[in-house]
Amino acid sequence: MNVLIVEDDALHRSYLGDAVRAALPECNAVMETDNGRLGEIQARSLQAEFVVMDLQMSERNGIEAARTIWRERPDTKILFWSNYSDEAYVRGVSRIVPEGATYGYVLKSASDERLRLALRSVFLESQCVIDREVRGIQQKGLSSGHGLTDAEYEILLDVALGLTDKAIANRKKLSLRTVQNRLQHLYEKLGVHQDGGDVDSRFNLRARAVAVALLRRVLNASAVERAERDLQDELSWCPGKGR
Amino acid sequence: MNVLIVEDDALHRSYLGDAVRAALPECNAVMETDNGRLGEIQARSLQAEFVVMDLQMSERNGIEAARTIWRERPDTKILFWSNYSDEAYVRGVSRIVPEGATYGYVLKSASDERLRLALRSVFLESQCVIDREVRGIQQKGLSSGHGLTDAEYEILLDVALGLTDKAIANRKKLSLRTVQNRLQHLYEKLGVHQDGGDVDSRFNLRARAVAVALLRRVLNASAVERAERDLQDELSWCPGKGR
DNA sequence: GCATGATTTGCGGGTTCCCGCAGGACGTGA
DNA sequence: TCACGTCCTGCGGGAACCCGCAAATCATGC
Structure with a gap:
């Protein structure tokens, strides 16, 4: 089981690496990459099935990277790990997940335990895990509020x-x-x-x-x-x- | 010597705390705060003379916080520590530094050693330390390039x-x-x-x-x-x- | 079928934008 | 003092924008 980490902040990347190893002792390799473009390339060459990805990256952001990864391999399981729950990000993600794909969206402010659970649920159980706050934003878009069609x-x-x-x-x-x-x-x-x-x-x-x-x-x-x-x-x- | 840290990312905040303690063994207190508004309040109540601050924060960003801190106490020494060198940030900072104030601008991608030097130069020597990349952006604005007046x-x-x-x-x-x-x-x-x-x-x-x-x-x-x-x-x- | 509501399209007009032309004000340097 | 460059200002016009009115289409549900 190979997990690919795509995150451009060094501190967050190493924290994430530790978190993955701790949450998934059964996994035998963790790759780390520091920008979206490299992430796409690595995912392709490693045939990665599991990806943890930041959204806001300088070179090429997470949404674009995820789009190409999913285009080549729609059953890839991707956990997005982001600082923000801007409607723009949430909408951007919803827009690109393929039919039936499993993914997660966890905020960086979440506790270690929440991150651990999300990693296990998404990667092992194929369950979608969306942060409650993010969920709220999604709903607002659909309901009649001031959400845009x-x-x-x-x-x-x-x-x-x-x-x-x-x-x-x-x-x-x-x-x-x-x-x-x-x-x-x-x-x-x-x-x-x-x-x-x-x-x-x-x-x-x-x-x-x-x-x-x-x-x-x-x-x-x-x-x-x-x-x-x-x-x-x-x-x-x-x-x-x-x- | 009190140092106030204003940074909304927990990992970065603790890293910064360590860096400050390591770089300035002579300092006897390090306060940490996780958003701009609290930063202003703390600075006021602590009479803080030394501040390390992130620019991009959710509640109230670093530039606004710095503006009010400097307005109340123009001799405060502030070291900005930011992910980006966007022209908007650079220009925003230049726009608010008071006459003769000493400050620094270091990118988060800088090495531990660069951060250490910047901390000592700005706080102990009252020297302005501007990251070379940031400097480049500042110059571009002044020279005739496509910089805006x-x-x-x-x-x-x-x-x-x-x-x-x-x-x-x-x-x-x-x-x-x-x-x-x-x-x-x-x-x-x-x-x-x-x-x-x-x-x-x-x-x-x-x-x-x-x-x-x-x-x-x-x-x-x-x-x-x-x-x-x-x-x-x-x-x-x-x-x-x-x- | 028919009523209701949401979308799409056309027409007309008042307002704002974009800009060429041209004259005036100010500072700099020969 | 004069020439030159830069900035500010007015005028005029063609294009784009904003929008009320109204007809046609389409979807949904009773």
Whole structure:
């Protein structure tokens, strides 16, 4: 049984190594890697079946790494171990887990015991273990609260990338008005108004929406990075679009 | 000699505690705190003269904490210990150090020995110690490269907050055209064009500028948070503005 | 089948944005 | 003093954005 650890912080990495060895005495090898790109390569060459991964890494973040790992081997069991439960991360993870895959999401603030249990449940019992706090965020997205629907989240990403309404319409194969419609819903959900009955303190809704999404952690830099990469890919695939 | 440690990650905090005790055997007390707000309070009540602080903390980040600490006691010696050298952080720190204050900026990736030296230099010798990589970022801002001037950075923040041109003009006491002028410079510096010679892939410059600033780490969520707080303060000070 | 609600699309218009052109204010150096 | 560069400001116009009104489509459930 091989376990691959992908974590770019040295202290956390060694702590995690100890935790894995302690929780799973039956495992005979623990590999450690310090960034997402190496993680993908190692997972491929080791045929790793078990992975513990940080989400926020500089070189290539955990979500992207997990996506390619799962693409090549959908039965890989991955335990995400992250500092934050930003909606952007939670949503990013949910978006990429393959049908029927088993995974876990544990916060770094969890106790040693919780981490131990999660490791055993996910790797040995094939049980999904989602931190209660993370679970809360997931639910909020589904329920009717101020959670965004998928359509709204998608358009939020496009706006955050700086695309025009028309560009979004082309990309998503929608009419211009539909895009603007969704934008209106988005503004409403985020509680963004022009606001200035008076002279000052007026907002540009599209920019303001990105700002409050950022402040509320619905969006974060790494989500924007992923979206940007997707956009660039898309542009290079279809000729005649990239300028 | 009292040293106050402000760091929200438990592993890092204990590592830092050990490092401080090892580097400064002459110090007789080390206090540890796990978030920025508590850090401010402790610093005040302990009359702390020496502080080691993380920048990225959830409750209240290091820059804000340092700002209030320095405001009350400008001769406090602060060593920042951070994961990243994002331009946003570097600029944020430079912006708040009082005249003649001594401080340091060390990356978490630095060796034990570098940390030890920095602790001794800053606290005992009153020498500023700035990590070479961080130094590079600082320079880039000043030299003519694609670094932004202060005026451009300011307007970038305002745009990122979602203000309209007119609102920015009021806020900064400038004419509308001047604001738009600075925006043009900003777009140029960031290399943002309308870009779409063809049908698709057109950009909304103001939103795109925020996106690339985010991707290039010129901006980050915590910088936006600080700006937002300033904005809210300003609105509540001057009546008749906040709606 | 039919009512209800959510989505999509078109049209029209008021507002804001983006920017070229051009004139004025300020500082620096020859 | 004059020339030059940089910054601020006004004007005007084309494009993009924001949105109310309204019709058409689709899904769901009674």
